Amino acid sequence: MLPFKLVYSDDYFLPIGAHVFPAEKYRHIHDRLLATGVASPSDFVTPRPATDQDILLVHTPQYVEKLKTGTLSGREQLELEIPFSKELVRAFWLAAGGSILAADHALKDGVAFSIGGGFHHAFPDHGEGFCMIHDVAVAIRRMQRDDKIRTAMTVDCDVHQGNGTAAIFAGTRTTSDPLPSIPNSPMNPLHTVQTAKTKMHTGHAGDVFTISLHQENNYPVWKPPSSIDIDLPDGIGDDDYLAWLDNALSSGLRRFEPELICYLAGADPYCEDQLGGLSLTINGLKKRDALVFRVAKAKGIPVMVTFAGGYAENVEDTVTIHCNTIMAAQEVHTA
Numbered sequence: 001m002l003p004f005k006l007v008y009s010d011d012y013f014l015p016i017g018a019h020v021f022p023a024e025k026y027r028h029i030h031d032r033l034l035a036t037g038v039a040s041p042s043d044f045v046t047p048r049p050a051t052d053q054d055i056l057l058v059h060t061p062q063y064v065e066k067l068k069t070g071t072l073s074g075r076e077q078l079e080l081e082i083p084f085s086k087e088l089v090r091a092f093w094l095a096a097g098g099s100i101l102a103a104d105h106a107l108k109d110g111v112a113f114s115i116g117g118g119f120h121h122a123f124p125d126h127g128e129g130f131c132m133i134h135d136v137a138v139a140i141r142r143m144q145r146d147d148k149i150r151t152a153m154t155v156d157c158d159v160h161q162g163n164g165t166a167a168i169f170a171g172t173r174t175t176s177d178p179l180p181s182i183p184n185s186p187m188n189p190l191h192t193v194q195t196a197k198t199k200m201h202t203g204h205a206g207d208v209f210t211i212s213l214h215q216e217n218n219y220p221v222w223k224p225p226s227s228i229d230i231d232l233p234d235g236i237g238d239d240d241y242l243a244w245l246d247n248a249l250s251s252g253l254r255r256f257e258p259e260l261i262c263y264l265a266g267a268d269p270y271c272e273d274q275l276g277g278l279s280l281t282i283n284g285l286k287k288r289d290a291l292v293f294r295v296a297k298a299k300g301i302p303v304m305v306t307f308a309g310g311y312a313e314n315v316e317d318t319v320t321i322h323c324n325t326i327m328a329a330q331e332v333h334t335a
């Protein structure tokens with residue numbers, strides 16, 4: 001039995017037909033966890049869809065109305081990059097409900113997962129890049145509305161920048177002095193060469209501090225500023241990535257004290273990802289996860305995890321990377 005809950009429903013499946021987004025990955029993760037004995041049936045909890053009121057904590061009434069009445073324009077449907085349907089709307093309402101439930105469990109148990117979610121390209125008034133509803137933002141705003149937290153931090157390790165997250169939580173940000181641009185890590189003796197092109201941008205945050213580590217030369221073209229953005233050059237590997245993550249986490253947690261960390265554990269920084277251009281290994285990605293969980297545990301901050309992207313040539317690799325995130329949390333929390 002795991003020391004935390006896994007929020008999951010078979011209805012997380014996105015009805016999008018043949019698509020680069022492997023909608024079946026959620027069920028495969030669930031089945032693999034049971035088959036390998038990592039989880040038992042009692043570790044899983046079933047989410048309910050978010051209410052419209054929850055969705056409206058983040059999204060505009062006009063956008064919600066268009067989704068519910070199926071009246072997105074042709075351009076808006078194209079921007080989503082997944083085929084619109086009523087069933088798809090239901091799946092995203094459920095993903096948001098799942099993230100709310102996972103946030104609630106994280107506050108009780110120190111960590112919780114939604115085996116779904118992480119739709120970080122959704123904006124208040126539109127969806128894009130496979131993301132219709134920003135489930136993580138909805139969960140944060142719901143926890144705040146219920147007075148369960150005042151502050152939160154998003155740690156987005158998907159290979160693509162969290163543009164929706166940055167836009168939603170932009171707050172009243174002012175430019176601040178740049179932080180040291182080269183991480184000082186014994187893990188990384190070659191950092192001055194290999195990370196010469198990496199850029200770190202920082203700004204002041206409102207009540208939600210946003211961190212995004214992503215490949216600079218990738219979607220989205222326009223990257224609204226997060227509280228900390230790490231723009232990574234193409235092809236960066238495990239050691240450099242881990243050094244930058246370490247640097248971003250310590251910089252962020254020096255400046256901000258969140259009551260909840262929402263970790264977007266994208267599998268797409270993987271070297272064999274079809275939509276990513278970084279070179280992390282499966283083992284390196286597990287070290288990434290362990291680093292996030294260790295840092296949060298040391299500070300006593302609960303972590304809610306969503307899985308975001310993952311487009312490995314072999315979908316089983318994506319499933320392995322996501323299952324490893326759960327095992328990393330288990331190892332850190334039972335250590």
Ligand SMILES: [Zn+2]
Pocket residue numbers: 158159160266268308309310
């Ligand atoms: Zn992604």
